[in-house]
Amino acid sequence: MITAAVRELSFGQAINEAIRQEMRRDPTIIVMGEDVAGGAGRAHLGLIDAWGGPLRATRGLITEFGPERILDTPIAEMGFLGAGVGAAMSGLRPIVEIMFVDLIGCCYDQIMNQAAKMHYMMGGQVDLPLVIRTAYGTRGGDNRTYGGGAGAQHSQTLYSVLAHIPGLKVVVPSTAYNAKGLTIAAIRDNGPVIVLEHKFLGLSAKGAVPEEPYTIPIGRAQIVRRGRDVTLCGIGRMTHICSEAANLLLAEGIDAEVVDVLTISPLDEDTILESVSRTRRLVVVDEDTPTASMARDIAARVADKGFDDLDAPIKTVTAPDSPVPFAAVLEAHYTPSAANVIAAVHSLFGSGA
């Protein structure tokens, strides 16, 4: 039972609190990554804690836990993520930040061949309590400028190349509340968990967060809005797009249910299938590109296991199969919007809905 004070926190603040509270509890937790504190090695100039990661989620940790546990790294994703894997095999619980998910190309072997497979291929000899945090996503259509407009190599979503690898758990929080709970669950998990944090959730994710530590179970989706007519299944920021679309649809008499996937691997099929069994229609909304994507994976699973419950074809709303463009107007077109979701829903009810 959560009894402590509830405050409004931003997405980044919630993650920061999760890490801080867990580090107080467990001295084997360390944080590693580029500029997770910032200004490393210049403590004599008072320059520590200069940055704190793209979401400022690690800001201030070094002043409490010191440079032995909050490790700024050189630009060497392959090296320091590998060090995280080795440390996780030998008694620590590292939280490694890969600044942006676009950078996983520099360290993908550590994720897909090393972290994901160690427990299995070693016959269960080692646990691998490793958390990989990484920021993803486009600025979308709301004309953000700071940090947005980053182009094709700093704006991707790349869910599917992570979810594809057996052995990894991949979670995508969407609010400050579930970010704290999923981050704590990830830290306490004895296997590798990747936490994908959208760069531009902003106000939509800000919300009430209990002060006490709590977990949200990995591997469970959540129905965040009840509805009768169609299931809108969102991941990360797309959950907010689904909710926005649901509000607009209600005005025209369509009552949409919204499912927040929260964990893309292992996927909670049951919650999605149960929702579809009641609404009999499904639109999956995914910021990733569509080929071999989560959107199509979810659609395929529902087609396979829930076909008899469907009254209409499954629709997916995704980014196109293209790199993320730079120009704001193009990036807005690239990123799925509530209007795109509404158009997909209309197609399920016939053009005159």
Next chain:
Amino acid sequence: MYEHMTLIREFEERLKWLVETGVPVGAVHYYTGQEACAVGVCAALEPTDWIASTHRGHGHCIAKGVEVHRMMAELYGKATGSNRGKGGSMHITDVRVGMLGVNPIVGMGATHAVGAALSAKVRKTKQVAASFFGEGAASIGAIHEAMNLAAIWKLPVIFVCENNGYAQSTPVEYAVSVPNISDRAAAYNMPGVTVDGQDVLAVWEATVTAVERARAGQGPSLIECMTYRYYGHHQGDDTHRYRTNQEEDAARERDCIRRFRLQLLDGGSFSEEDLNALDASNRQKIDEAVSFAEASPLPHPDELLTQVYVADPNGDAE
């Protein structure tokens, strides 16, 4: 040390015979010829220290104390194998003896050794971590990232490059920009030495120095061991497509086991009979390992889907 070197040789020679008689032991990379490297290094380590290995890892495993019957059972794909039959030659692991894993993605083991050393430093355990890698791996970025991290954080790592002259079939002088791999230590502000990797005492001595430095908190070292693999890159690789008979014969003239045997006999503490008895005991251990592997049960089909995820101690498993 002699016992470990000959046990490795016996294991690999038996394995080669098994492969050639059609026993399906999977893809293997024989360590034969390089025994002094693994044994010299591991003899300078404590049982609680860590090693990270390469695809050519059987020697490292045996030198660090992995039991040969569990290794052989792993190669046979049996439930009693070191990895329950889920790893095979290229993933043999035994964390109980500090063996962090054979790792066939070249260079990755070095980063894991850095992580184990970081763990030792944070937990203040005084353990050290040795990373074996080949001269082929010296060209991959992961090794350089690992060395830089170990150097800036002054981690207790011993980087051990086994220079056997060939990355599969590509010669070192083609692939490496410096005359000696150890020259690269300077770039990471750590000591680097090249030693005769066919001389187990030279390898041991260099490692003792590096371990002392590591335990004293002074950071990593690089040891390059000049060695030679007697057989191909993997089972079935015909070395004569890229090496000459003369070169191979010359390398075998420097055989590390024969050399150490003569040193021991010269030293007077061991007689011919003592060493022959050790050889016989090793042969028996390998006989028993093969019998154990043959008699062991296959993994249950359910094993396919166990341990994909680490089970939650609170029961929210798999």
